[in-house]
Amino acid sequence: MNTTAATQAGDLPASEDHNNCRALGQILDRVGDKWTIMVVGVLSRGPLRFNQMMREIGGVSHRMLTLTLRSLERDGLVSRTAYATIPPKVEYALTDAGRSLIEPLRVLSDWAIDYRPVIEKARADFDTRGV
Structure with missing residues (x-):
């Protein structure tokens, strides 16, 4: 959040402040999701095809990977490129916004390991x- 937005947050009407909190919560749910973190991790090394990601991300189902990739594409964090080849070839890659998550997720990962x-x-x- 930029400084101007942060200093003006207290000046927002309660309904707008609530909407901002909800929107922020939705974004944090997306980037903090287990499968999002795994997808960003594997794509941080470069573009991959769907089956390559399935192999590299242990335990993810076909359906869950599909849903995660669609959500990340919708949010502008992952791009999907389909090549007109036989058989068809589709690659997924991080966008600039997706790549901007790599360092914060690395810091959070380091913190989790340390603590x-x-x-x-x-x-x-x-x-x-027994509480």
Whole structure:
């Protein structure tokens, strides 16, 4: 969010502020989704065909990968290029907006790796309290 938008956020009517929060939540749901993160990760190395992604992303179903790619294409994060060949060839690649996610996701991944032991201990402590 730019500084101007951030400083003016308090000046927004409640309904517009609520709409902004909902829109932000939807975007964060998309970029924070497990399969989105996996697709961005494999496409960060370059364009791939659908079956190549299926092989590289363990555990994703055909349907889930299809839905994820369609959503990412709709959001402008992935491009789909169909080549007029026999058999038809389709490649998926990150757009500029999609590539801009690589570094934030890398930072978040590093944080998760660093804090995994802390989080696991906190969960175990919480669970033993029986709350």
